[in-house]
Amino acid sequence: MEKKGKMKKTTKTTLTTFGFVAVFWAVIEILTVSGHLSSKLNGLLIPVCAYMIMAISLNLVVGFLGELSLGHAAFMSAGAFAGIFFYTTAGAELPVYVSVPVSFLIGGLAAGILGVIVGVPVLRLSGDYLAIVTLASGEILKNVLCALYIGKDSEGIHMSLKDQFSLGMAPDGKMLMKGAMGITGIKKFANFSVGVVLIVITLIFVLNLMNSRAGRAITAIRDDEIAARAAGLDLTRYKMIAFVSAAVFAGFAGVLYALNYSALVADKFDYNLSINVLVMVVLGGMGNILGGMIAAIILTILPELLRGFSQYRMFIYSIVLIVMMLFNQAPAFVSWRQRLMARIRPKAAGKQDGKEEQ
Amino acid sequence: MALLEVTNLGISFGGLQAVSGLDLSIEPRRLYGLIGPNGAGKTTVFNMLTGMYAPGEGTIRLDGVDITGKNPAFICKEGIARTFQNIRLFQDMSVLDNVKVGMHNRVEYNMWHGIFRDRTYREKEAQMEERSMELLRVFGIDQRAQLKASQLPYGEQRKLEICRALASEPKLLLLDEPAAGMNPNETMELRETVRKVRDDFGIAILLIEHDMKFVMGICEELTVLEYGRAIAHGDPETVCNDPRVITAYLGGDDD
Numbered sequence: 001m002e003k004k005g006k007m008k009k010t011t012k013t014t015l016t017t018f019g020f021v022a023v024f025w026a027v028i029e030i031l032t033v034s035g036h037l038s039s040k041l042n043g044l045l046i047p048v049c050a051y052m053i054m055a056i057s058l059n060l061v062v063g064f065l066g067e068l069s070l071g072h073a074a075f076m077s078a079g080a081f082a083g084i085f086f087y088t089t090a091g092a093e094l095p096v097y098v099s100v101p102v103s104f105l106i107g108g109l110a111a112g113i114l115g116v117i118v119g120v121p122v123l124r125l126s127g128d129y130l131a132i133v134t135l136a137s138g139e140i141l142k143n144v145l146c147a148l149y150i151g152k153d154s155e156g157i158h159m160s161l162k163d164q165f166s167l168g169m170a171p172d173g174k175m176l177m178k179g180a181m182g183i184t185g186i187k188k189f190a191n192f193s194v195g196v197v198l199i200v201i202t203l204i205f206v207l208n209l210m211n212s213r214a215g216r217a218i219t220a221i222r223d224d225e226i227a228a229r230a231a232g233l234d235l236t237r238y239k240m241i242a243f244v245s246a247a248v249f250a251g252f253a254g255v256l257y258a259l260n261y262s263a264l265v266a267d268k269f270d271y272n273l274s275i276n277v278l279v280m281v282v283l284g285g286m287g288n289i290l291g292g293m294i295a296a297i298i299l300t301i302l303p304e305l306l307r308g309f310s311q312y313r314m315f316i317y318s319i320v321l322i323v324m325m326l327f328n329q330a331p332a333f334v335s336w337r338q339r340l341m342a343r344i345r346p347k348a349a350g351k352q353d354g355k356e357e358q
Numbered sequence: 359m360a361l362l363e364v365t366n367l368g369i370s371f372g373g374l375q376a377v378s379g380l381d382l383s384i385e386p387r388r389l390y391g392l393i394g395p396n397g398a399g400k401t402t403v404f405n406m407l408t409g410m411y412a413p414g415e416g417t418i419r420l421d422g423v424d425i426t427g428k429n430p431a432f433i434c435k436e437g438i439a440r441t442f443q444n445i446r447l448f449q450d451m452s453v454l455d456n457v458k459v460g461m462h463n464r465v466e467y468n469m470w471h472g473i474f475r476d477r478t479y480r481e482k483e484a485q486m487e488e489r490s491m492e493l494l495r496v497f498g499i500d501q502r503a504q505l506k507a508s509q510l511p512y513g514e515q516r517k518l519e520i521c522r523a524l525a526s527e528p529k530l531l532l533l534d535e536p537a538a539g540m541n542p543n544e545t546m547e548l549r550e551t552v553r554k555v556r557d558d559f560g561i562a563i564l565l566i567e568h569d570m571k572f573v574m575g576i577c578e579e580l581t582v583l584e585y586g587r588a589i590a591h592g593d594p595e596t597v598c599n600d601p602r603v604i605t606a607y608l609g610g611d612d613d
């Protein structure tokens with residue numbers, strides 16, 4: 001009995017989460033086919049998918065590992081630049097069904113490597129160090145990428161951190177990366193289904209990880225580091241698993257995001273983006289993956305929908321944020337919500353209970 | 359040969375010599391008590407035995423293996439498990455998962471098995487589940503397996519902590535003030551539990567305790583610590599009547 005009840009509980013969360021993605025995908029497809037999707041919303045589809053992956057992956061670090069990361073955008077940036085650099089250079093001659101997957105792999109790898117570089121020294125410590133270091137590394141990466149010039153001519157690849165002219169390129173040279181202008185002339189590849197597939201892959205990875213031995217170790221470390229040590233867990237190892245996995249998926253999100261535009265600039269992946277993703281995670285409930293995804297959708301689409309309010313846009317945006325927070329967390333709201341649910345679907349609630357008892 | 363052999367163990371923090379020249383020898387299946395006034399260094403000894411602190415001097419051998427200054431994971435695998443003075447459970451995890459974490463180094467599979475949910479994953483998880491439920495049943499808390507650890511009443515939290523420690527299949531179990539904060543009824547029940555653990559699992563237990571009555575009623579051998587030094591050792595009867603112990607506990611003239 002007990003065992004079955006447990007299986008059902010985790011399976012139920014998993015099914016709801018995947019079900020939500022399926023519904024999300026179906027609704028968008030139907031809207032697209034029937035021509036009800038405005039071009040503005042259509043342009044937001046890929047960013048929404050990318051932010052959903054960002055929120056899911058950051059949840060690994062913030063929700064499950066219990067460490068604060070303020071530089072998740074850095075991994076997105078590393079992934080985006082590495083993936084797109086490949087996509088616009090070597091990948092340009094390859095067919096799309098080869099170059100796009102390889103770009104994703106390269107982006108994920110680059111973000112993962114950055115994750116290891118940031119994680120190895122910091123994750124040995126406990127406390128707020130991770131927040132500080134991730135914040136700093138995000139800014140460092142952004143500034144370095146903003147100053148990076150790469151060109152290619154008959155003599156090979158030239159690199160400079162100064163300006164375009166110090167590359168000293170031959171006249172036949174072609175700029176690949178133009179500092180603050182970033183990478184331009186990207187052949188756009190925007191495919192909503194690819195985004196959904198990536199979300200599903202991320203979900204499978206994160207949900208299965210959290211329901212396994214490694215995932216239990218990660219949550220144990222969050223709950224009590226000393227007890228986790230005494231239970232014989234290798235803290236650094238499990239912190240690294242959570243942190244680097246999150247970085248790799250942020251890298252995928254970065255590639256997905258960048259492929260949607262014809263130009264890629266490092267300025268986009270700044271502190272604000274990291275905080276936005278963090279807000280999605282916190283708003284959705286730490287450790288609640290479905291909540292994080294919903295928050296990602298709302299918080300990505302909302303600012304665009306509010307454009308009509310021109311100068312009141314951010315004002316309304318923040319009010320919506322506060323209301324959402326209250327709706328999710330405030331005790332009075334929570335009980336009101338439960339009463340409302342009970343009134344709306346008393347039968348459904350009863351049925352579910354009955355099912356669980358069987 | 360003794361299960362745990364501690365010789366000349368010492369540690370200092372800055373200028374403070376917290377423990378010095380401590381010898382302990384614990385036989386298999388022994389119920390051993392480490393007692394002493396507040397600040398005598400009892401928990402420090404536990405921390406050195408479990409690898410939380412590296413001893414400044416001396417050696418610790420468990421079942422013939424030198425574990426002095428090794429990391430907690432190594433020592434846990436070698437067979438020492440502990441509980442804490444103020445309960446340290448994984449509060450937001452289920453009771454069952456708490457025990458499964460205790461089993462971390464006994465039932466192993468790498469993370470990719472978990473991510474792909476292959477046969478290794480299913481077999482090992484089933485094995486863990488079965489063994490965890492067995493352990494919980496021993497302590498009569500198997501009905502609570504799906505609750506969050508923080509939802510258990512105090513006494514059951516203590517039991518769960520012991521359960522989690524036992525899940526790592528230790529040869530020696532360290533209990534740090536297991537009766538702290540318990541009422542007389544719970545204390546009596548705990549005494550039975552501790553004895554049962556020793557008998558059923560056939561392991562040695564080293565416990566720290568303040569409650570003299572509890573210690574006298576259960577321990578077969580005692581060492582008394584004061585200011586980081588062992589001042590008496592022997593069976594409860596002898597120790598209880600040792601004048602130095604009485605002075606340490608009740609205070610005495612400084613002559």
